[in-house]
Amino acid sequence: MKKTTLRIALVQHAMGPDLHENRKASIEGIQRAAEAGAQLVVLPELHASEYFCKYQDTALFDLAEPLDGPSRQQLSQAARTHGVVVVGSIFERRAPGLAHNTALVMEADGELAGIYRKMHIPDDPGYNEKFYFTPGDQGFKPIDTALGKLGVLVCWDQWYPEAARLMALAGAELLIYPTAIGFDPDDGEDEQHRQLDAWRTIQRGHAIANGLPVLACNRVGHEPDRSGAGRDAEFWGHSLVVGPQGEIIDEAGLEAEVLVTDIDLARGEHVRRIWPFLRDRRIDAYQDLLKRYRDGI
């Protein structure tokens, strides 16, 4: 069977209040990844800013930028300069009062290969995303690049087997999750460990269910709640690279890191031949997946 090695990099870094410094950290990470031979570089979710959804403030919509804003221009230039495909993530201003959490994929020549607007939007203490982000309206479609079809999803999507499956059914060759997730400092160590492991495990599950590699790039660092009223956040890093049987190929820790790893894109087909899950799906019996709840069953 054909061996197709792809060198990928996850640029796990911390963000502070200075957008310029954050973008610089992202761009420097892309450069380091390219110097290490990476062909595909993934950044964390919303890498230009602190994670601003800790509380609700209409003034923070000033952080949003249009699709052709400064983040895209810098990512485009970095992709072109280094000849790498880049997955970035922006707070997208689409219209006044209409914003999205949007991943951008830049081709190695700097052109925009496509975008993905986060479909599943969380909302819980410290993660007020439903206030800021309109749920995506473009569905689950992989983005075509010279490196293959990238199943780009964002953060909260990573808890949904449906999203991963829809990407796989549309021919995605990789699942990719820019992420911002952290510990609740009020939780005990046991709960923190369970949450981190659950995050890792469910993504490994998507790899297994779909016979696809999975990449997740998270941020790190302590970010204060600048409203003073809410919770600080401790982003847990642990960006990871998973093979198509759910095996962990590489994994970062709690600190900033450019994780560079080779993955074998041909391995997925081998795994799908021994575990042909797509063959046996009971599409005649899945209608109720389109329901909110199966009341009365």
Add this chain to the structure above:
Amino acid sequence: MKKTTLRIALVQHAMGPDLHENRKASIEGIQRAAEAGAQLVVLPELHASEYFCKYQDTALFDLAEPLDGPSRQQLSQAARTHGVVVVGSIFERRAPGLAHNTALVMEADGELAGIYRKMHIPDDPGYNEKFYFTPGDQGFKPIDTALGKLGVLVCWDQWYPEAARLMALAGAELLIYPTAIGFDPDDGEDEQHRQLDAWRTIQRGHAIANGLPVLACNRVGHEPDRSGAGRDAEFWGHSLVVGPQGEIIDEAGLEAEVLVTDIDLARGEHVRRIWPFLRDRRIDAYQDLLKRYRDGI
């Protein structure tokens, strides 16, 4: 929050050519489980016989029994005698040339609470199930018992997030998988390890995605291919009990064992409050889950 402790048992055992001995092992396991205080006892898939799907032989349909056959009678008696709910599994003869792989749930008074006919049927070297088992025609419906709604699925179903989700959406309070899965003796140790861990991981993923405990009961032991032409099987045991964040609560090894463990049924609601995945499902964008493949996306 209400604490509702349920003591469960998984009867992991080996099977040989003597049906009488196999049934005896199952029944003795139920007895030991009940003596240890278990309220719910789960047996492995097709626990009355060796795993006969290693090769195709029309004579082996003689192993099939009707829904009210000897397995049910024995399970009913054991359930009633010990006052426990029992999940068993039979090769069901429904009509000449029409057989199913069917789980039976017996109430603690010995009545049949319900059945589940395996929906996803595998077929690969050593697991010729499509020859023997007609795919289930009753869909994914939890079975009501005095202990709660049991989301009983069978073996190959455990690789399908759709099956777990449909059970959760119908109010299942536990996911339960009678199983027969093993190593391919031709595989190297690395591959065997990856497979076992993938099996464990995807089931932990279902627990996480749905905020539900998961029980899986597998068989153990070396079973020869009695046709002489195929592969022997090495069933890997490792029956496991998983909590609603995917945490492993208890786990068996490679040997026969009655695994008795307490699970807290109220914990799932707590987890669903902090991780309300059901709230945010994009049911408006899941239509293509009903397709075999999303050609042309």
